[in-house]
Amino acid sequence: MLAVALFGFAGFAGLCLCMEKHYKELLGRAPTAGRLRTLQIGGWSLLLVALWLAVDHSGWAMGLVELVAVLMAGVTLWVFLLPYQPRLLLGLAALSLVLGPVLALLPG
Amino acid sequence: MNLKVAALPLSYRLAVTSRCLAAVLGGYVLAAMASVCVTLLAPMPKAEAVISGMMLSFLFYLVAFLWCFACRSAWHAWWGVLLPSLVLGAINGLAYWAGN
Amino acid sequence: MKEGFRQAMAWLHTWTGLIFGWLLFAIFLTGTLSYFKEEISHWTQPEVxxxxxxxxxxxxxxxxxxxxxxxxxxxxxxxxxxxxxxxxxxxxxxxxxxxxxxxxxxxxxxxxxxxxxRDTRGGEFFYRFHFQLEMPHPWGRWLATFAAFIMLVGLVTGIITHKKIFKEFFTFRPGKGQRSWLDGHNAIGVLVLPFHLMISYSSLVIFMAMVMPASIIASYGDDTRGFFNDLFGxxxxxxxxxxxxxxxxxxxxxxxxxxxxxxxxxxxxxxxxxxxxxxxxxxxxxxxxxxxxxxxxxxxxxxxxxxxxxxxxLEATPMLISGGMYGLHMGEFAGPWLRWLYFFFGLAGTAVIGTGLVMWLGKRQLKHAKRDAQPFELRLVEVLNIASMSGLVLGVAAFFWANRLLPVALAGRADWEIRWFFLLWALSLLHAMLRPGRRAWAEQLSLAAVLWAGLPLLNQLTTGQGLLQSIPAGDWAMAGFDLTALGSGLFLAWAAGKMWRTPVVSKRAAKPAKRACSTLIESEVG
Structure with a gap:
């Protein structure tokens, strides 16, 4: 469930950054169109991986419930911390990008 | 529809009251008729059809409720819920009669 | 209502939200507590x-x-x-x-x-209250179900009203008065929307046989038992x-x-x-x-x-859907992590309702900011807001204090706990009527902070099963309750602190805020 949460969190971070307004605010420079596109595709792909992980781990019924729950929690955390701790959030997103695959690949 | 309640004419308040009644009561009748309609017409075993009808009825209630406040006048609100109810009621009557 | 569809929906959202908001707030808060029904019952019966x-x-x-x-x-x-x-x-x-x-x-x-x-209703009290409202059967259930329907109406009209649902998906701008409240209201509403929709629709499904019996009657006539026998055997x-x-x-x-x-x-x-x-x-x-x-x-x-x-x-699809709705609402399948998420989403639902009520009032108070006295209806809403929100939080705390302070041998003890709950709630209404709005908020939230943060101490002193014992013993249901109470107390203290401070910012920003309000939130006024 933690791996699902991390993938989902990173996915939403990508989706947030793919909006020009937020990209500028968070990273302090104007993005290129290509970068926004990459972030968008990356974000959605991460969410798909989260879906796959959740369903693979707990089946469709339980997997979907868990997925939606951790996605809602992650994105709520993201949105309400964004004005206060943007650097921390970016760090968390990067961390979950690393830690997510590690946890997912760990046996068990 | 600002807060100047005192400034609102009586006719406006009556219209709002009428819409509320249409939404709550008329909407309920429509939802009940729709649920019976689903129940009688759905090609399922009896208990399953009843469950389906009941579960879907709330969506009808919701739509009817929104309609009563979205339409142009209170009269429209009443017509909008009562006419479909009558039609559904007629279908229900036929289905019930054919079923027995 | 002539202004078009979105305006009509905004009007409906505003007024159904106001009229049912107070009730929905109580239902959501006590319902949220019910996700920890067993843990609460454990805490209220430390003898076990x-x-x-x-x-x-x-x-x-x-x-x-x-x-x-x-x-x-x-x-x-x-x-x-x-x-x-x-x-x-x-x-x-x-x-x-x-x-x-x-x-x-x-x-x-x-x-x-x-x-x-000790004789207590424990977590069962809040669980029952959230759908029966301590009213005689079946009125409480009908009212609670109708409130759930209004919640569903509120969600749908809210989505229709919210113009920039995707564009402002990630937006929260704090420190900007009404703008921030609206941002917060929208963000919690939209981000946790799947939960809100599930909770309100499933409440209807849970009581559908009671509130929508027409199709049972049409298919089974008087034989209602036959229907349930077909369903459950x-x-x-x-x-x-x-x-x-x-x-x-x-x-x-x-x-x-x-x-x-x-x-x-x-x-x-x-x-x-x-x-x-x-x-x-x-x-x-x-x-x-x-x-x-x-x-x-x-x-x-x-x-x-x-x-x-x-x-x-029977395991047919309609039964799976209705049973699934029931199960999702109750969340009994949830392990500790998921249960905590359920709890926080419940709080989010409560917060959506609360922020909505605060905004309704705030927006209208701005219009009367220059006058000395606010109109009666605004004062009424203010008093009810205070009593229904901070008053309820006080009432719940009173229940737990009563659980520890009432003598164990007292006759009708369980009822006395409930009386304390309602008594403090009623007193908070009285207090809100007597004190000016912001003061009333500050005082009630402060008292609530003291009561909630004091619960672990009270538990420690009266039972000897406080955090000093429960954590080493690994009794996480007991310890979790105490820690959550402490956390709630700190949160309430933070909120009270905000209320005690005189709103310098909003005074200075009153003019731009007012203008911003009238332009930005135009669509919501209706």
Missing amino acids: PVRALDAPASLALAQDYLQLHAPQAASWFIRLPDAREPGLSVSWREHGGGRRDFIDKTLDPATGAEIQA APAEVRAAGVSAPLMPLPTLYAQVQAQSPGSRVGWIEVQTPGDQNARVRFSRHAGERIAHQRGGGWLFDGVNGTLQAQSS
Whole structure:
């Protein structure tokens, strides 16, 4: 469930950054169109991986419930911390990008 | 529809009251008729059809409720819920009669 | 209402939200507490000891106890202890007793001795309150169900009204007065929307047979029982044969269940006509085993020779959907992590309602900012806002304080706890009427902060099962309650602190804020 949460969190971070307004605010420079596109595709792909992980781990019924729950929690955390701790959030997103695959690949 | 309640004419308040009644009561009748309609017409075993009808009825209630406040006048609100109810009621009557 | 569809929906959102907001706030908050019903019940009955779980041993003890104290009962019920609620509870119904005439006892799961726990309704009170509202049957349920429908209306109209649902998906701008409230309201509403929709629609599904019986009548006529029998299977009415025969040891039957489906959890164990030739033993499946709720089901044994009886239960799609809605609402399948998420989403729902109420008032108070006195209706809404929000939080705290402070031997003790709950709630209404708005908020939130943060201390002093003991003992239900109370207290203190400070910022920003309000939130005024 933690791996699902991390993938989902990173996915939403990508989706947030793919909006020009937020990209500028968070990273302090104007993005290129290509970068926004990459972030968008990356974000959605991460969410798909989260879906796959959740369903693979707990089946469709339980997997979907868990997925939606951790996605809602992650994105709520993201949105309400964004004005206060943007650097921390970016760090968390990067961390979950690393830690997510590690946890997912760990046996068990 | 600002807060100047005192400034609102009586006719406006009556219209709002009428819409509320249409939404709550008329909407309920429509939802009940729709649920019976689903129940009688759905090609399922009896208990399953009843469950389906009941579960879907709330969506009808919701739509009817929104309609009563979205339409142009209170009269429209009443017509909008009562006419479909009558039609559904007629279908229900036929289905019930054919079923027995 | 002539201004077009979105405006009409905004109007509907505003006014249904106002009228039902206070009630919905109470329903959501107490419902959220109910996700920890068992833990709350554990906290409110500290006499029940926590033991290592041993289902067969507990079952044997329960059977011995019931054999001794209720050999002639019509039926026995046994609930095994689990990590969330440590007591072994047994109850029975005498022959000729009504459906609800139960005698309940709580046993020590390790010794089988009867525990004299304090009389309280514990978590059950908040659970019942959130859909029955302490009103006579069936009015409370009808009102709560209708409130749930209004919540659904509020969600749908809110989505229609919200113009920039995707563009402002990630937007929250704090420190900007009304703008921030609207951002917060929208963000919590949209980001947790799947939960909100599920909770309000499933409430309707749970009570659909009560509130929408037309199709049952159309299909089954007067035979409502027939409908439920089709759904859940006819209840196996067991007639006593009048010939006494010894009941099989329940642990043996439990072992059979485990052999049949290893690792499965058992909910209730029911024994019908114990001691008779026709005794039946039913092991119900634990509700946490799967998402979709299923009535009936489980394992039914002949109580004398131990043969497993055939079981039938419908598993068609409509039943799965309605059972799934039921299960999702209750969240009994949720493990600790998911349960905490449920709790926070419940709080989010409460917060959406609360922020909506605050905004309704704030927006209109801005228009009267220059005048000395606000109109009566604004003052009314202000008083009700305070009493329904901080007052309820105070009431809940009062319930828990009463649980620890009332003498254990007091007659009608459980009722007195509830009276304390309502008494403090009523006092908060009185207080809100007497004090100016911001002051009333600050004072009530401060008191609430003290009461909530004081609960762990009170627990420590009155029971000796406070955090100093519960954490080393690994009693996480007890410790979790205390820590959550402490956390709530700190949160309330933070909120109170905001209220105590005179709103310098908003005064300075009054003009731009007012302008911003009238332009930005235009669509919501209607």
